[in-house]
Amino acid sequence: GTVFAGPPNFNTLFREFSDHRDAGSPEIEPVYREGRTVRFTDDPATGTPPADRPWDGPRVLYLMHPSDPIVWWSPNLALTEPDWIGERPGSDVLEAMVWIPFVTFWQVTADLPFSTGVPDGHGHTYKAAYVDAWKDIMRPEGFTAQDLNELKGIVSPQH
Incomplete structure (x- = not known):
């Protein structure tokens, strides 16, 4: 298996899976086949x-924070409203977010350089999530909740 964290919106496979997601599944958490x-x-x-x-x-797992501009940035934002704008916002996105031609593109563009300087679990910072993601992919035998928390403490000390 593999884990992709914060895939850039232009990634061909990511776009294929997201664009051809099962009917009714949201773009912020798509279900594919x-x-x-x-x-x-x-x-x-x-x-x-x-x-x-x-x-x-x-198993292929994509980690995508709703507030990660790398996942959502696209030149298409300038002229085309994405599906995620009309969906229930993710846990760390303001409900007031709306799409305005050109404006939304520049707002998300401005967020890009700051996306890694945020607390773990937001923006493009996935530290503790890697541990849970790889546990789901590898399904290690005998791996306890305590082992999981100890490993998270090593990978993301502020966890």
Whole structure:
């Protein structure tokens, strides 16, 4: 399996999976082909949708924070309203966010250089999420909750 954290919006595979997501699934947390191989989440500690489907075989997990401008930035923002603008905003995005031609493009563009200087779990900072993501991908035997928390403390000391 593999983990992709904060994929850039122009990534061909990411766009394919997101653009061809299952009907009714939101762009901020898409479900692709019922989650058979590829899944998306903003927080793997709380689950990887769809929770009601088994995840057997190869696993690909995309980590995407709703506030990560690298995931959402696209030159298309200048003239085209993305689906995510009309969806329920993610946990760390203002509900007042709206799409305005050119303005939204420049707002997201301005966020890009600051996306890594934010607390873990926001923007393009995925430190503790890597631990939960790789646990979901690798399914290590005998790995306890205590082991998980100790590893998170090493990877993300402020956890």
